[in-house]
Amino acid sequence: MDGLIFCNRTLGFVNAPALMQRLVAGLQRESVNIMEYQEKRDMLFNHLTSLGFDIFKPQGAFYLFPKSPLEDDMEFTRRAQAYNILVVPGSGFGLPGYFRLAYCIDKDIIEKSLPAWTALAQELGLK
Numbered sequence: 001m002d003g004l005i006f007c008n009r010t011l012g013f014v015n016a017p018a019l020m021q022r023l024v025a026g027l028q029r030e031s032v033n034i035m036e037y038q039e040k041r042d043m044l045f046n047h048l049t050s051l052g053f054d055i056f057k058p059q060g061a062f063y064l065f066p067k068s069p070l071e072d073d074m075e076f077t078r079r080a081q082a083y084n085i086l087v088v089p090g091s092g093f094g095l096p097g098y099f100r101l102a103y104c105i106d107k108d109i110i111e112k113s114l115p116a117w118t119a120l121a122q123e124l125g126l127k
Contacts, residue, residue: 006092006094036107037062037103037104039107040103040104040105040107040110041057041058041062041064041103043107043110043111043114044064044101044103044110045057045064047114047117047118048064048066048117050127051117051118051121051126051127052069052121052126052127053066053067053069053121053126054066054067055067062102062103062104063100063101063102063103063104064100064101064103065090065093065095065098065099065100065101066098066099066101067097067098068089068090068097068098068099069121069124069125069126070124071097073089073090073091073096073097073098073099074089074091076089076099076124077089077099079120079123079124080099080120083116083117083119083120084113084116085113085116085117085120087099087100087101088100088101
């Protein structure tokens with residue numbers, strides 16, 4: 001099962017059910033407000049970089065892929081969970097030592113998470 005999950009993530013398969021594939025076909029001409037994603041990206045990116053996280057700023061994604069301040073990205077994931085922060089270890093994407101953090105959520109949730117990120121950074125000895 002771990003091998004299937006790893007291949008699913010690294011190869012980019014979504015495995016959408018047939019019903020959803022039929023529904024999505026009718027939405028091809030729809031679009032989203034990209035500015036909302038940029039605002040959330042910038043809020044999270046700016047806060048995390050101010051705390052000392054090493055991150056490349058994405059130009060077209062809905063997630064950040066920062067370098068973990070701990071060599072063991074699984075340990076970092078466990079530490080983040082203690083602050084109710086959910087991240088995915090980079091080793092699941094073939095990049096150990098990094099983690100993935102999606103920002104395709106409500107802006108309010110991101111704003112409420114910032115103090116937890118600050119506390120986690122302090123625990124790990126970042127700025």
